[in-house]
Structure formats: structure tokens, C-alpha cells
Amino acid sequence: MVRFVPSTLLSCLLPLCALLSAGAQAQSVQVFPFAVMPQAAGASGQTAPSGQLSVRAISAAQSLSVLTLRGLKPDTAYVAHYHALGPGGGEPCASNGPVTLGFPAFKTDARGQATVSLRADPARLRGTLGAYVNVHAASDLTSVPLCAAVLKSAATTSKTTPAPGVTVKIGDNTFMPGTLTIPAGTTITWLHTGKITHNVLSLTLTDLKSPDLRPGDTYSHTFKTPGTYTYYCSYHDGMSATITVTNR
């Protein structure tokens, strides 16, 4: 579904095209197919999930992203997010990057199909900020049946040894793992897998400060300075953990 626009509007569309892909062409709609993630393979007899992401520039300050999905579990709740390219670079869908923008939560119909839209400021997806879109099962965010890579390839983005990304799960009322040692430069992403609201704060690292995190939300922070940092949830007794940052 590619729609062309008068050339006078092309200048407005260029910023969006540039942010979507280095190889992007100057057209009004960019379409990115979803690929089935390895963990979603199997389930013989079922239609494999599939779909596409289409991104259309509405103005210089707004773009419309539409997910058209099928082959998912019928009548099931899902969530989808734009993710930034993870610290390891490489294939976007395998880079484990932090969430940069969330689509509205949605539910498939009786045939396992769904369409969900998101209007956003393209600046929030600029560069590597909108590297890929993941579709997660709402009941288990670690289940990611589909991913659409927006960046063509990130294999050449870093020639230095990349710092790996690490995920800390937020449960009710615990951080997992409770202690962690990472090299400086590592980005930690907290993934809320619990049911009630939590946050991530630190008395000693004041820029480690998440908003309230609801189920399915993520928050990321890059630790640049070696040291030992204790963080906590301000809502729950005893819900704290420690991260030790070492020299790379």
C-alpha cells in the first residue's frame, strides 16, 4: 500500500525517510515485513504469524505507524514496541535494545488478526532509536512471536568491542538478579514482568530514575562510571538490588 504524494511535499517527508533507514527511498510509505522469531516457531498445524509495519509521514512533526498482523493466537492480548538498537549492534531484532515508543495495547480477533496504529513525533525514532518493532504476548513479555527490522543492518555501527546489554526483570516485589556485575558502558534494561506498579531509583546515582513502571514497561540506563550502586523501588519494603560497575 504505497501512496505517492506531490513533489512539493517531499521536503516534508525527507526527515522521516532518513530516520527510518540509511537506504530509505523518498516515498510516502515505508513498509517493513515482520519475521517470525525463532522462539515462536513450532506449533505445527497453526498458521505462522506474519504481518507488516507501515510507516507514513503525516507531517514533519508526526508519523503514523500501522501494524497489520495475522497468525497470532486468537482473542489474545499483545503489546508492541519500537526499540532502539541494542548496545551490541548487529541484527536489529537480535540486539536487545530498550523500548523507545510503545504502541497501544491490543487484542487479536477470533482469527488471530489485529491492526494497531501509533502516531508519534519522528524525532523519537530518529537514527537508531527506532531500529525494530517487537510484538510481545501481553501475558509473557519474553514471548516475542514477531519482529520487524526497520534499520537495514547495524553490523557496521560499531568497530569497538560492544558492551552487552543486560536485562533485569522486575517482579512483585523483587529485582532479578538482585546483584549484578557489569563492565562500564553497559546498558541495563529493566523489564517489568510483575503485576503492580514499581520504579527504579537510586540514592547515589540520581540520574538512575525511572517513571512509574507498569506491567510490560521497560526502562534503560547506561552505567558509565565504575562503582557499586544500590537501587530500589520506592513503593515496596525491601525491594532493592545492587549493580557493581567495573572498568572495561
Added chain:
Amino acid sequence: MYAHKIILGIATTALLGSCSMMMGHSMTYTFKHNANAADAGAMGKAVASTKDGMVSTTLTLSGLTPSKAYIAHYHAFGPDSSMDACASNGPVTLGFPGFMSDASGNATVMVSGDMAKIAGDMGAYINVHYASDPSVVPICAAVKMTKG
């Protein structure tokens, strides 16, 4: 002779203070409503009594949602403010037992703990949260006015 009276006065004051320490004393803190719409009529007080290194704190609350589960905590002074404890987002240092408001929206709950848990900045404020969503904090009582 005048100096003798002064010394006697100081000694008496010290003695009374010592007795007070041994017998314990109490402080009362008033809950104030936070800038949100939850439980608009909520109010109450916290009375903290110390004795022998222990502190017992009783919350007496009203105006809560009737028959609803709540949690309450002492919090340390957090990173977000040095002048307004209730806005500082500090960690929990001492938790009250979970409690339910009654059919009239009233509740009373008490906790005892080691005084060291809430000494200084460790006991900066007391928050009352919805148990179902702790990010909803209808009322807060500041215990310590400034950080440090």
C-alpha cells in the same frame, strides 16, 4: 551562690531529661493530602513513641475509601528533594502491616521497629499507598523537614 543555683538548675534539667529518655517520649505527625485525586477527604496522624531503642508508631486515619486495602511505610529522604520529604521518593525503611479501612473509611495500624531503622534521614516521611497500586499515595506525613 548564684552560680551554685545555675549549676543546680542544669543538673535538674539533665536529670529530668534522662528520666524522659528512660521513660520514652512521643511525637505526633500530621498527614497531608498529596496533589492527587485519590481519597480527597483523607487525613490522619502518626504518633511515634520511642523507648529503649525501639519506636512504635500508630497511624490513625480517616477519609479513606471504605473497605479498601492499604499499605504504609516509613521512607528515607530520597534523591528528588532536600526540602520536601514527601516529594523526595526515598526508599522504604520500615513497613507497616498491610491494613484495610473499615466501612466508614477509617483505619488504625501500628508498627514497632528498631529506632535505628528510622534514625535521621532514614525516617523522613510516612506514606499511605493503595495496596492495589502503590503509586497512588493519597496522604503523606513529613517526619523530617530537611535532608541531612
